[in-house]
Amino acid sequence: xxxxxxxxxxxxxxxPVTLAAVVMAVAVxxxxxxxxxxxxxxxxxxxxKALLAASSVASNAAEPMMRSDYWAxxxxxxxxxxxxxxxxxxxxxxxxxxxxxGRVMAHLDPEKxxxxxxxxxxxxDRGARVMDLLRARxxxxxxxxxxxxxxxxxxxxxxxxxxxxxxxxxxxxxxxSRTLAAxxxxxxxxVTLAAVGSAIGAFISxxxxxxxxxxxxxxxxxxxxxxxxxxxxxxxxxxxxxLLLKAFDAMARDLEEKRRLEKELATGEKxxxxxxxxxxxxxxxxxxxxxxxxxIDTIEKFPHDRSLFDRxxxxxxxxxxxxxxxxxxxxxxxxxxxxxxRATGECLDDVRDxxxxxxxxxxxxxxxxxxxxxDALLQCRRVQQAVMNLLKNAVDAVGDEGCIDFxxxxxxxxxxxxxxxxxxxxxxxxxxxLFDPFFTSKPAGTGLGLWMTYRLIQxxxxxxxxDSEPGRGSLFRIRIPRDIIEExxxxxxxxxx
Amino acid sequence: MGLVSRRGALALLAALPxxxxxxxxxxxVRFGLTAVVVxxxxxxxxxxxxxxxxxxxxxxxxxxxxxxxxxxxLLETGELDFAWICGYPxxxxxxxxxxxxxxxxxxxxxxxxxxxxxxxxxxxxxxxADLEGKVFAYSDPDSNSGYLAPRMLMARQGLTPDRFFRLTxxxxxxxxTVEAVAKHMADGGAVxxxxxxxxxxxxxxxxxxxxxxxxxxxxxxxPIVARRDGDPALAAAMRKALLRxxxxxxxxxxxxxxxxxxxxxxxxxxxxDIAIMARDIAAISRI
Numbered sequence: 096x097x098x099x100x101x102x103x104x105x106x107x108x109x110x111p112v113t114l115a116a117v118v119m120a121v122a123v124x125x126x127x128x129x130x131x132x133x134x135x136x137x138x139x140x141x142x143x144k145a146l147l148a149a150s151s152v153a154s155n156a157a158e159p160m161m162r163s164d165y166w167a168x169x170x171x172x173x174x175x176x177x178x179x180x181x182x183x184x185x186x187x188x189x190x191x192x193x194x195x196x197g198r199v200m201a202h203l204d205p206e207k208x209x210x211x212x213x214x215x216x217x218x219x220d221r222g223a224r225v226m227d228l229l230r231a232r233x234x235x236x237x238x239x240x241x242x243x244x245x246x247x248x249x250x251x252x253x254x255x256x257x258x259x260x261x262x263x264x265x266x267x268x269x270x271x272s273r274t275l276a277a278x279x280x281x282x283x284x285x286v287t288l289a290a291v292g293s294a295i296g297a298f299i300s301x302x303x304x305x306x307x308x309x310x311x312x313x314x315x316x317x318x319x320x321x322x323x324x325x326x327x328x329x330x331x332x333x334x335x336x337x338l339l340l341k342a343f344d345a346m347a348r349d350l351e352e353k354r355r356l357e358k359e360l361a362t363g364e365k366x367x368x369x370x371x372x373x374x375x376x377x378x379x380x381x382x383x384x385x386x387x388x389x390x391i392d393t394i395e396k397f398p399h400d401r402s403l404f405d406r407x408x409x410x411x412x413x414x415x416x417x418x419x420x421x422x423x424x425x426x427x428x429x430x431x432x433x434x435x436x437r438a439t440g441e442c443l444d445d446v447r448d449x450x451x452x453x454x455x456x457x458x459x460x461x462x463x464x465x466x467x468x469x470d471a472l473l474q475c476r477r478v479q480q481a482v483m484n485l486l487k488n489a490v491d492a493v494g495d496e497g498c499i500d501f502x503x504x505x506x507x508x509x510x511x512x513x514x515x516x517x518x519x520x521x522x523x524x525x526x527x528x529l530f531d532p533f534f535t536s537k538p539a540g541t542g543l544g545l546w547m548t549y550r551l552i553q554x555x556x557x558x559x560x561x562d563s564e565p566g567r568g569s570l571f572r573i574r575i576p577r578d579i580i581e582e583x584x585x586x587x588x589x590x591x592x
Numbered sequence: 593m594g595l596v597s598r599r600g601a602l603a604l605l606a607a608l609p610x611x612x613x614x615x616x617x618x619x620x621v622r623f624g625l626t627a628v629v630v631x632x633x634x635x636x637x638x639x640x641x642x643x644x645x646x647x648x649x650x651x652x653x654x655x656x657x658x659x660x661x662x663x664x665x666l667l668e669t670g671e672l673d674f675a676w677i678c679g680y681p682x683x684x685x686x687x688x689x690x691x692x693x694x695x696x697x698x699x700x701x702x703x704x705x706x707x708x709x710x711x712x713x714x715x716x717x718x719x720x721a722d723l724e725g726k727v728f729a730y731s732d733p734d735s736n737s738g739y740l741a742p743r744m745l746m747a748r749q750g751l752t753p754d755r756f757f758r759l760t761x762x763x764x765x766x767x768x769t770v771e772a773v774a775k776h777m778a779d780g781g782a783v784x785x786x787x788x789x790x791x792x793x794x795x796x797x798x799x800x801x802x803x804x805x806x807x808x809x810x811x812x813x814x815p816i817v818a819r820r821d822g823d824p825a826l827a828a829a830m831r832k833a834l835l836r837x838x839x840x841x842x843x844x845x846x847x848x849x850x851x852x853x854x855x856x857x858x859x860x861x862x863x864x865d866i867a868i869m870a871r872d873i874a875a876i877s878r879i
Contacts, residue, residue, distance in 0.1 A: 165761040169777050206776035211759035
């Protein structure tokens with residue numbers, strides 16, 4: 096798996112990692128400080144050992160030196176070196192005894208440093224340094240850059256007279272090996288602490304993240320409008336997370352209560368709307384019914400008067416037609432039911448001829464612009480119906496003279512249809528009721544046209560908005576999502592709504 | 593009264609040696625060791641001490657000193673009853689008359705040994721003459737094979753020992769002379785042929801790092817001496833103990849450990865060559 100940016104890491108990973116890193120960093124920092132200290136300590140310890148070895152040789156060497164007992168001096172050096180031997184590692188790697196003039200009296204490597212000759216014949220620099228030490232007559236520790244040894248030099252004295260000097264060379268590999276051992280120890284401790292730290296981090300983050308995780312899930316659930324899940328995290332948290340959970344719980348409860356109220360309210364509104372529709376229907380049907388009943392009564396009273404038939408039958412027919420038209424309008428959804436005919440955006444152009452017929456020869460200018468591409472599929476009948484209704488209204492609004500613009504175009508995922516007129520416009524007080532059923536400003540209107548349009552667009556999950564000003568005209572804008580348009584068979588939804 | 597007192601005094605004088613002798617019998621036999629043998633082998637000397645005690649009837653203590661001279665002084669003062677010494681101090685102290693030759697070891701069938709001049713195995717030296725200006729290790733200034741004989745070898749080659757080397761040193765042990773050469777401490781050294789052979793067999797690797805470049809003529813093997821004024825019975829018992837060693841199991845084991853074939857009675861004439869050499873070298877030194 097491709098490693099992701101830490102920004103995407105889970106908190107349950109981030110926290111242990113951070114804690115482990117911090118612990119590791121602290122352990123390593125302290126470790127390094129200790130290491131430096133330890134190294135210094137080992138160094139000075141080694142210096143002490145070098146001086147001790149040199150002084151031990153020096154104290155034993157005085158007497159053999161005075162006797163020129165080279166072999167005894169060599170033995171002293173050998174024994175001192177042997178004492179320092181611990182297993183395979185040799186601490187004292189070399190050693191020598193020089194006389195006061197700097198001649199080698201004894202050397203642990205006599206092959207390279209023959210006795211009786213001046214020390215440093217092959218290395219004049221070293222010889223000079225050693226001579227300086229000899230003249231100083233003081234114990235000294237000698238470090239040589241780049242060499243893995245330290246030298247302790249100790250003057251050999253007899254009654255305040257200088258006989259010579261003992262120089263013991265100690266290997267510094269001990270510093271390295273002991274530093275390495277210390278490093279390994281420190282590293283081990285650091286890793287262990289880091290592991291413990293990450294374990295603690297994992298535990299803490301587990302405790303922290305679990306409620307947060309639940310919270311995120313619960314929020315998602317609540318946002319979808321489903322009831323809040325039962326808390327899986329026991330409320331024993333009294334920290335910030337506990338407070339957060341409590342706050343969320345309270346909020347979710349409030350939200351649920353609000354939703355319930357809204358539902359109740361919506362049901363009420365629906366009932367009110369239904370009542371209004373029922374009243375409208377009753378009123379609209381009642382009017383022609385009264386005339387119809389009157390006509391029928393009159394015909395019944397004079398059954399032999401044929402003239403009455405001629406007079407009243409057309410009235411009865413008209414009344415029944417009106418009722419039929421009302422009922423048809425109310426059943427607009429049923430009318431389009433079962434129709435899933437989809438066609439390209441061009442199908443809207445059929446409406447143009449129909450509305451031309453409506454305009455007849457009135458001086459009304461119709462501007463028609465259909466920019467919907469051939470591939471934009473529409474539930475044609477529904478859109479045609481809605482457009483037709485709006486255009487009819489526009490024709491009514493402009494009266495005898497005016498302009499009507501039709502403009503259809505695709506806007507991202509939406510299909511937008513705009514119908515503009517420069518007619519009478521809608522007074523602001525009527526705007527809110529514009530799409531209510533049976534609301535009409537026309538004497539012969541049923542008040543169902545815009546309501547029907549609204550319902551049609553709703554069935555396609557679209558929106559309709561109106562922008563109008565009295566005397567300046569109106570703009571109706573339909574916006575239908577393309578994916579809904581392209582969907583098939585959504586009659587069920589229509590029936591359900 | 594005067595007589596009585598004189599007699600009494602004489603009686604006292606006569607009683608003195610008796611009481612000294614009685615005391616001496618309880619004291620252990622003191623046997624001096626010099627570098628003519630490899631003295632570091634403590635186990636061996638403990639076993640030898642037990643063996644000698646069985647034959648002499650008295651506990652035997654081995655006494656070691658650093659140099660031949662110290663052992664000779666202890667012999668001279670009577671602090672030692674016996675000692676295993678070198679032929680060189682023997683001939684030098686013979687004239688003083690306090691030493692008796694008790695026995696002489698048989699090495700490779702004869703009471704003879706040599707002096708070897710050795711150098712490091714890797715060194716480019718092949719003769720004494722090559723060692724001019726080098727460091728030379730002697731064993732002891734009183735040693736024949738480790739001092740007198742090599743100096744004589746040089747003198748016979750026309751080299752002046754005291755000016756020939758850059759530096760000389762004494763190790764006071766033939767074994768350590770070998771060690772000094774093996775470890776490059778000395779460029780050359782003179783050792784007892786018996787000790788070198790002994791080390792060759794018993795100390796792996798030490799003689800292997802050395803190489804013999806000169807061999808001297810043979811000399812009388814370092815003898816075992818007794819104080820002439822010691823207890824004659826003890827001296828006889830000690831001589832018998834030594835001479836009979838090849839005849840018994842433990843004695844043979846001890847001899848094998850010493851790499852010797854046995855002990856023989858010897859005459860001072862055996863060391864005549866050493867005596868002559870000592871005289872000659874003294875003459876050379878005086879030049």
